[in-house]
Amino acid sequence: MGERVLVTGASGFLGGYVVRDLRAHGYVVVAAGRRAEALPDGPTFVGDLDDLGRAGAPDTGPVDVVVHCAALSSPWGRWAEFEHANVTGTARVLGYARRVGARRLVHISSPGIYAAPRDRLAIREDQVDPSRPMNHYIRSKLHAEALVRAATGPETVVLRPRGIIGVGDPALVPRLLRVHERVGVPLLHGGRGLVDLTAVENVALAVRLAVEVPEAQGRAFNVTNGDPRPFVELLDQLLTGLGLPLRHRPLPAGAVYGIAAALEAVCGVLPGRPEPPVTRYTVSTITHSQTLDISRARDVLGYAPAVTLDASLASYAEHRRG
Template sequence: MGESALVTGASGFLGGHVVRDLRAHGYAVTAAGRRAAALPEGATFVGDLDDLARFDLPVDVVVHCAALSSPWGRWSEFEHANVTGTARAFEYARRVGARRFVHVSSPGIYAAPRDRVAIREHEVDPSRPMNHYIRSKLHAEALLRAASGRSDRSDRNDRNDRPEVVVLRPRGIIGPGDPALVPRLLRVHERVGVPLMHGGRGLVDLTAVENVALAVRLAAEVPEAAGRAFNITNGDPRPFVDLLDQLLTGLGLPLRHRRLPARVVYGVAGLLEAVCGVLPGRPEPPVTRYTVSTITHSQTLDITRAREVLGYEPTVTLDESLASYASGADRA
């Protein structure tokens, strides 16, 4: 296509995949991130999002992957990284004349301590975020709606000098090199065994990282995507226990489960959060209410809009992604 892009968070798991996918499809990509050694080869910008104010390279598209993602932490840290950081990235896109700003948000904004199935993009309740990370992602999306002069239902013929915004909400990103989702599960498995509430039958939506990179590229290119938000998953929700056992089997690990009552575990998690919240340094609790909710209750996303507007169809299956992770772990 001959277009140019800047990808924030390019030293991270998703950002690195996005950089490689865009380059494979003809984009001239500047990879922006704080960890120089982890940035993909090629044109790079080393620094945090505040440093973008001193960078003037014109690009057609800005893809904002950078974020502080954790179930625990101080609000000030999440606000600076995910709210102020998003404002910095959008201001850069506006200043250099980018036509589109693709923002990687989170389906955590749908989280609730109950089953939610086939969630559509508009089904967000911003009044009760389950943690500071989710609160910061809600604030970032609201900031972009205000800054771009658009909303999910706005007039897409409205033209101004600000970049068009597209928001993606990818669920449970997995694949080779995953530094967060699977490693967290494996640490719990090694220590005590993964807790299963309701028999682990709650449905989980996951997304192969390659499919998220595909969705990012489509969000950058499809004209009709402007001003809209899109759920992104593999479209293949499965019971948590089935995915867990498939992963452990692939890694050659024993199937260690702990069947526990959900209400008790949720209460213990709340108590641990209260205790850790007043300890020096506010250490992360062994388990949080948000984490308990994600493995207890079904949460699946409806990706009809992504299919119909973006033309998105997953190209890497969950089975392939889990096998690829296991293979990479073996090599490591």
């Protein structure tokens, strides 16, 4: 191996795992991120994507592959913030990759681009409707993917990992636990909606395969554990592992969706535009089934999940219990 890879967002959850996995498999990795104290040991680039894209930026040395993990990910926020972080930021990374002569760029996108207020099962990579994004985050990821597809210079590969979980998760499970602590987790449609999650180690594996496999060029890939389960089943397994009571709040899905829409309207005009307690996107993700077809990743990348959901949930619970 010995190729040199720059990973953006390396101070974040996924980026840190990607850096460690690539280094464990013989790659020389430059870990790029804004927070020097959170970057893994080894070669680093400290700065944001504007800094990276600037022609006079500090020299990172020759780079063969760029893995773009950095993103602003939230169900709520101003369009200008998402546009700068996820659209302009991606353009900066593409410009950097061209400047250093990288052979390939692996772009981490989001299956949020498939989101709709209805069940969607075994979604394939081409089943995207860009006309009605449910929030600014999704809109920005659609724009970023369009930039990557149109890019000239390095080969490009797009990964869409769904529901990333694991030790160090700063968002998905902690948000759920905060709701559980305050009021109990709402169960809409009895919590029967299927949820497709991905152990973070498996996403890092998919990234490495996207770096290595020649046939991946120019293609997008869904990435999950391939083990969709009812939301309530996963919730109860997590809470039991953490030694927490099973606090459910059965609620009518239609009413909650309407309340979320009203809260978004109110928070959108309040000073500072505070994040609503619940958004339509969040309601949709825990009400409706959304599962991804990962056959392309299996067939083209040779992807096979290495860490099971049960193992991932157990390790998260063990780490949190200390």
